Amino acid sequence: MQAGRPYSLLLIVTGTAFLLTTFESSAVVTVLPAISRSLHIGPSAAQWPVSVYLIGITALLPHAGELGDFYGYRKLFLAGLFLALTGTAFCAASTSPIQLCTSRIIEAAGIVLTSANGTALVVKHSPVLSRSYHLGLLSTAAYTGLVGGTVLSGWLTSYFGWHSIFVVVSTGFGLLLLLAAACLPADEHFKTTNSPNVGGSIVLLLSLAGMETALDHAHGDWHLIGNWGPLLASFLLFAAAISRRPFAPLRSLFNIQVTIASLAALLIYTCLYSIILLLPFYLLENRLTPLASMGLLLAFRPVLTAVTAPFGGRLADRFGQDRLMLLGLTCLFAAFLAGTMIRTGWHGLLAPLALSGLGMGLFLPANHSLILGQAMIGIRSRAAAVVALTRNFGMFFGVSLGAYFLTHSGLSAAAGSKTPVIHGLFYLGTVIIGVSLLMVAFSDLIVAKTAGHLRRRRGKIRADRFL
Numbered sequence: 497m498q499a500g501r502p503y504s505l506l507l508i509v510t511g512t513a514f515l516l517t518t519f520e521s522s523a524v525v526t527v528l529p530a531i532s533r534s535l536h537i538g539p540s541a542a543q544w545p546v547s548v549y550l551i552g553i554t555a556l557l558p559h560a561g562e563l564g565d566f567y568g569y570r571k572l573f574l575a576g577l578f579l580a581l582t583g584t585a586f587c588a589a590s591t592s593p594i595q596l597c598t599s600r601i602i603e604a605a606g607i608v609l610t611s612a613n614g615t616a617l618v619v620k621h622s623p624v625l626s627r628s629y630h631l632g633l634l635s636t637a638a639y640t641g642l643v644g645g646t647v648l649s650g651w652l653t654s655y656f657g658w659h660s661i662f663v664v665v666s667t668g669f670g671l672l673l674l675l676a677a678a679c680l681p682a683d684e685h686f687k688t689t690n691s692p693n694v695g696g697s698i699v700l701l702l703s704l705a706g707m708e709t710a711l712d713h714a715h716g717d718w719h720l721i722g723n724w725g726p727l728l729a730s731f732l733l734f735a736a737a738i739s740r741r742p743f744a745p746l747r748s749l750f751n752i753q754v755t756i757a758s759l760a761a762l763l764i765y766t767c768l769y770s771i772i773l774l775l776p777f778y779l780l781e782n783r784l785t786p787l788a789s790m791g792l793l794l795a796f797r798p799v800l801t802a803v804t805a806p807f808g809g810r811l812a813d814r815f816g817q818d819r820l821m822l823l824g825l826t827c828l829f830a831a832f833l834a835g836t837m838i839r840t841g842w843h844g845l846l847a848p849l850a851l852s853g854l855g856m857g858l859f860l861p862a863n864h865s866l867i868l869g870q871a872m873i874g875i876r877s878r879a880a881a882v883v884a885l886t887r888n889f890g891m892f893f894g895v896s897l898g899a900y901f902l903t904h905s906g907l908s909a910a911a912g913s914k915t916p917v918i919h920g921l922f923y924l925g926t927v928i929i930g931v932s933l934l935m936v937a938f939s940d941l942i943v944a945k946t947a948g949h950l951r952r953r954r955g956k957i958r959a960d961r962f963l
Contacts, residue, residue, distance in 0.1 A: 505679040506621060507630065510614035511637035512672055513577065517607050518641030520584065520665040521549070522798070523649035525772060526791055527661070529780050530653050535593045543773065543899035548597045550892040552604030555701035557885050560612040569613040569620065570680045576609025577676060581669040588662035606669075611884050619868050621681070631868070632809025632861035639805060639857075642798035647791040699736055704892065706730030756939045757821065757866050758886045760932040764828060764859070765890025766897065767925035768852065771835070771918075773898030775845075778918055785842055793842055797853035804857025812862035818939060821866075824859025825933040827851050832929050835922030848922070897921075 524531070525546060532542045564572045583603025590596040615634065622630045645661075652660045710726040775794060779785050785793060812820040831851030838844030864883050901917055 506617060506681065507633060509672065509676045509680060510573075510618055511634055512668075513573075513610045513614055513676075514634055514638040515641035515644070516665055516668045516672065517580070517611065518638045519645035519668075520603075520641075520661065521546075522642040522645035523652075523661045523665075524549075524645075526646050526649045526776055526794060527653045527658050528773075529776055531596075531658050534658060535596065537593055541593070542777075542902065543895055544593065545596055545600060546773065546895050547892070547899070549600040549604050550888055550895060551701060551704045552601040553608050554704060554885065554888040554892055555698075556605055556608040557612060557888065560608040560884075563609070564613040564616055569617045570682065572609045573613040573617065573680065574673065574676055576606045576611075576613065577669055577673040579603070579606030580610060581666055581673060582606070584662045584666035584669060588659050588666060590659075608884075615868075615883065617680070629806065629809040629813060629861075631864045632806040632812075635805035635809075635857070635860050635864070636802045639798045639802035643795045643802060646795040646798060650786075650789065650791040699733055703730050703733035703736075706733060707896070753939060754867055756935050757863050760821065760825065760936055761859075761863050761883075761886040762890040762893075763928050763932045764825075764856075765887055766894040767828075767832065767921075767928050768856075769891045769894025770898035770901070770921050771894075771925065773895050774902055774918065774921060777902055779842065793845065793849075796846065797849040797856075800850060800853030801857040801860075804854055805861055808858040809861035809865070811858070812865055817862040817866040818936065820862035821859050821936050822933070824855045824857070824862070825929065825936055827855030827858065829926065829929045829933050831855060832922050832925040836919055836926060838918065838922075 528542060528546065531537070531545060537544070560572070560576075580603055583599050583601075583606055586599035586602060587596060590599055615631075618630055618634060649658075649661055652658075652664070706726060707730040710730055772794075776790065779790055779793070808820055808824070828851070831848045834851060835845075835848035838848070867883050898921070901921060
């Protein structure tokens with residue numbers, strides 16, 4: 497497919513799917529305190545409507561790419577839109593925590609299929625020299641959804657209740673499904689030799705749910721040996737899951753450069769989403785802003801990312817992906833460092849939010865282009881799954897980290913005790929982002945050292961065989 501009206505329609509459809517997805521996810525995080533109160537969810541379980549969604553997405557992503565490579569990107573993209581429509585409609589009708597969490601798992605299955613196969617469609621039909629730019633447009637669409645969900649969620653919840661968020665999103669998915677069925681190009685996929693196997697996703701789902709449950713029930717008492725058992729068992733299940741066949745094509749992508757880029761993205765999302773989960777509770781509990789206007793403050797970050805991402809993609813195409821990732825990480829490091837200096841009031845959050853939004857807009861297009869550029873034609877959808885997996889693993893670990901601070905740090909105590917909680921997360925994030933910055937800065941040296949070590953090892957093996 498050449499650039500023109502058909503390709504423009506493809507970008508519009510995939511971009512709108514990303515927008516609706518992030519609109520709903522950011523809206524739920526923003527009004528999570530209101531949802532928790534409405535459904536009588538305690539502080540220790542407040543993260544579950546978000547966590548089950550991330551667990552479902554993360555567990556199913558490897559097979560979303562595999563299914564797309566096997567059956568075709570268009571078919572799986574349309575199937576994903578249908579599941580997302582069904583899941584959000586059920587969320588709108590939920591009246592209990594179990595109903596909401598179950599509906600969000602159905603929705604997660606649809607989001608997985610649309611994100612992996614929508615990105616693969618764009619990569620497949622995009623001109624090579626414009627790939628980073630078009631991926632930057634998808635990032636803009638995603639962050640536009642983040643802005644819309646963050647800004648409008650408080651207003652919708654205040655006047656119509658939190659169920660109205662899901663009504664709006666399900667209507668959008670229904671209209672988009674009709675448009676996608678009419679305009680998406682026919683599949684010309686490269687069928688894999690083996691049919692998909694869902695065993696790995698089941699094991700991965702169990703391992704992630706086990707991690708979250710273990711963290712939730714430990715209550716911070718990590719000096720007790722019994723609390724470590726479930727967590728270690730979950731990590732063993734996790735290791736077993738990623739060793740299975742669905743991850744084999746993903747592992748084939750992981751040269752040193754892609755590994756560094758993926759690990760950096762995972763660490764960034766972990767830091768960012770720990771703050772994102774905690775901020776609505778922090779703002780409301782400290783009475784710094786009402787629910788209806790809180791979204792305006794929280795939208796500051798995604799607005800800057802949405803504006804910056806296309807320029808970040810252009811700069812990555814021109815100056816190189818490594819340089820733009822390094823620049824983005826520098827902005828993120830400055831953002832978390834500024835966050836350690838906030839005291840009271842919402843004004844102190846402006847600098848961290850602005851710098852983190854700018855940093856993500858520079859980092860994401862370059863990072864995605866580097867990873868997707870390594871993919872062979874037959875595994876593009878699975879390469880897109882790598883991008884989504886790093887994001888969702890980071891989001892899952894970030895939500896778990898933020899929920900741990902929310903539950904075990906006395907956030908519901910007097911207002912004077914809450915600022916150190918935010919400080920603690922920002923201090924931790926500064927260290928983690930600093931490690932990511934050093935990894936990317938010295939990636940060329942790491943690649944060269946690894947290549948030299950492998951050459952020496954191969955030479956030694958040949959010499960031993962000769963002798």
